[in-house]
Amino acid sequence: MNLILMGAPGAGKGTHAKDIVARFDIPHISTGDILREEVAKGTELGTTAKSYMEAGKLLPDDIIIEIIKKRLQEDDCRNGFLFDGFPRTIVQAEMLDKIADIEAVIYLKCDDDILLKRLTGRRMTEDGKIYNIYFDPPPENVKVYQRDDDNEETIRERLKIFYDTFSPIMDFYEGKGAFYEIKGDDAREKVFDTILTILNIM
Numbered sequence: 001m002n003l004i005l006m007g008a009p010g011a012g013k014g015t016h017a018k019d020i021v022a023r024f025d026i027p028h029i030s031t032g033d034i035l036r037e038e039v040a041k042g043t044e045l046g047t048t049a050k051s052y053m054e055a056g057k058l059l060p061d062d063i064i065i066e067i068i069k070k071r072l073q074e075d076d077c078r079n080g081f082l083f084d085g086f087p088r089t090i091v092q093a094e095m096l097d098k099i100a101d102i103e104a105v106i107y108l109k110c111d112d113d114i115l116l117k118r119l120t121g122r123r124m125t126e127d128g129k130i131y132n133i134y135f136d137p138p139p140e141n142v143k144v145y146q147r148d149d150d151n152e153e154t155i156r157e158r159l160k161i162f163y164d165t166f167s168p169i170m171d172f173y174e175g176k177g178a179f180y181e182i183k184g185d186d187a188r189e190k191v192f193d194t195i196l197t198i199l200n201i202m
C-alpha cells in the first residue's frame with residue numbers, strides 16, 4: 001500500500017503514521033526525520049539541511065528527490081510505504097508520480113490555534129516520546145527537549161509555507177481521485193478509525 005499522510009506542521013502526522021505502519025507493516029518515511037538524523041550525524045547533507053530547517057524553509061526539491069529515490073530502493077519498501085512530510089511541493093509530487101503509484105493521500109485538517117499550541121508546547125524525549133506542556137505535560141523526572149524549529153517565529157513561517165504550497169498538491173491528488181480530507185483534531189483512536197475506513201474502501 002503506497003500512502004501519503006499530509007497535514008500542516010503539528011497536525012499529528014507522526015502520531016497517526018505510527019498507527020498506520022503498525023497495522024499495514026509498511027515503513028514510515030518522514031523526510032523531516034531523515035534530515036534530522038543527517039543533522040545529528042553532522043554529514044554534508046545535514047549541514048546544508050540545518051540552515052533551511054532552522055529558518056523553517058523548505059530544502060531544494062532536487063535534494064529531497066534524491067533522498068526519496070534512494071530510500072525507495074530499500075528492501076522494506078517492497079509492500080509499500082507511508083510518506084510523512086513528503087511531497088511538500090508540486091515538483092516533488094510530480095516526480096513521485098513518475099516512480100510510484102499513490103493509492104491514497106490522507107489530509108489531517110486542523111485549526112491553526114490548535115496547531116500553534118501543539119507546536120509551541122511540543123517536547124520530546126531522546127527516545128522519541130512526545131509530550132505537550134499544555135495537553136500532556138511530561139512527568140517531572142522525565143528529561144525532555146524542544147525541537148529547534150518549534151519556536152513561534154519559525155512555526156509561523158512553517159505554517160505559511162505549508163498553506164502556500166498545499167493547494168496545488170491537493171488539486172494534483174484530487175485529480176487522481178486519491179485525496180481524502182479528514183478531521184485531524186479528533187482523538188487519536190477516532191482519527192485512526194476514520195483512516196481505516198478510508199483505506200478499506202479504496
Ligand code: AMP
Nearest residue numbers: 031032052053057058059064085086088
Ligand atoms: P517536518 O519534520 O516534516 O516538519 O520537517 C522539518 C523541516 O525539514 C521542514 O521545515 C523543512 O525545512 C525540512 N523538510 C522536511 N521535509 C521536506 C520536504 N519534503 N521538502 C523540503 N523540505 C523538507
